[in-house]
Amino acid sequence: MANNKKNSLAGFLWLWFALTVFGVILSVWGPGFLMPRSMSSSMHLTILTMVVFSVAAAPVAAGVYAALAYMLRHNVYRGDSVPPAAKVQTRENSRLTIGWVLTSTILTVFLLVWGLGALSVENSGAQANPLVVNVTGQQWVWSFAYAGTHVQSNTLVLPVNREVVFHITSKDVTHGFWIANMGVQVDANDGAITEIHTTPDKLGNFDIRCTQFCGLNHAFMVTTGQVLTTQGFDNWLAAQPQRA
Numbered sequence: 001m002a003n004n005k006k007n008s009l010a011g012f013l014w015l016w017f018a019l020t021v022f023g024v025i026l027s028v029w030g031p032g033f034l035m036p037r038s039m040s041s042s043m044h045l046t047i048l049t050m051v052v053f054s055v056a057a058a059p060v061a062a063g064v065y066a067a068l069a070y071m072l073r074h075n076v077y078r079g080d081s082v083p084p085a086a087k088v089q090t091r092e093n094s095r096l097t098i099g100w101v102l103t104s105t106i107l108t109v110f111l112l113v114w115g116l117g118a119l120s121v122e123n124s125g126a127q128a129n130p131l132v133v134n135v136t137g138q139q140w141v142w143s144f145a146y147a148g149t150h151v152q153s154n155t156l157v158l159p160v161n162r163e164v165v166f167h168i169t170s171k172d173v174t175h176g177f178w179i180a181n182m183g184v185q186v187d188a189n190d191g192a193i194t195e196i197h198t199t200p201d202k203l204g205n206f207d208i209r210c211t212q213f214c215g216l217n218h219a220f221m222v223t224t225g226q227v228l229t230t231q232g233f234d235n236w237l238a239a240q241p242q243r244a
């Protein structure tokens, strides 16, 4: 009987361990094929945050699934004998209580500190000489005006490795300015200018979508963007028609 109890608890612990390893592997590998390709500093940080949070959550989720499997395996309602783990007193077991309160506290404080740190990195001031792009949403197009020039475009072209500051507004209802590849998402509101910044660091194409339901053609409020080399960007800018 004692041996049986031991085996049964060992099975639970092994399952917990195995599911934790699976969860950690999934957390580290998952973003590579589940998330859009990272093209900016903000998106690198977003993905890193997701990996760290998922790894921290893996043993917790694994514990829940292992406990569920354990209970199903030793089904008291089916008439099996009461499983050893179900006999563990929880309410008056101070060691167990201290253990889970302490673990939960450490985990949540860690997530809070990480989250605040990541937020302050994102909110830190702009670097010297950023590119300023004035973004306007209206039903149902995006337009991008490059500050200091008379260039206005319906596609967003950016130079690589230079910080870009977006000043975002709307001419009508609330829209949502979202560049998935850059980890940039913020509402575009009529009568207000919202600022968000990032530094593109990969060449290539990306999509820009509206994330606030803004009327009939909301689903089609999509445009494309491109990150070019500094020289490529300068050439593109010089080739654009100047609008007064």
Ligand SMILES: [Cu+2]
Residues within 6 Å of the ligand: 137, 140, 174, 175, 176, 210, 211, 212, 213, 214, 218, 221
């Ligand atoms: Cu919209």
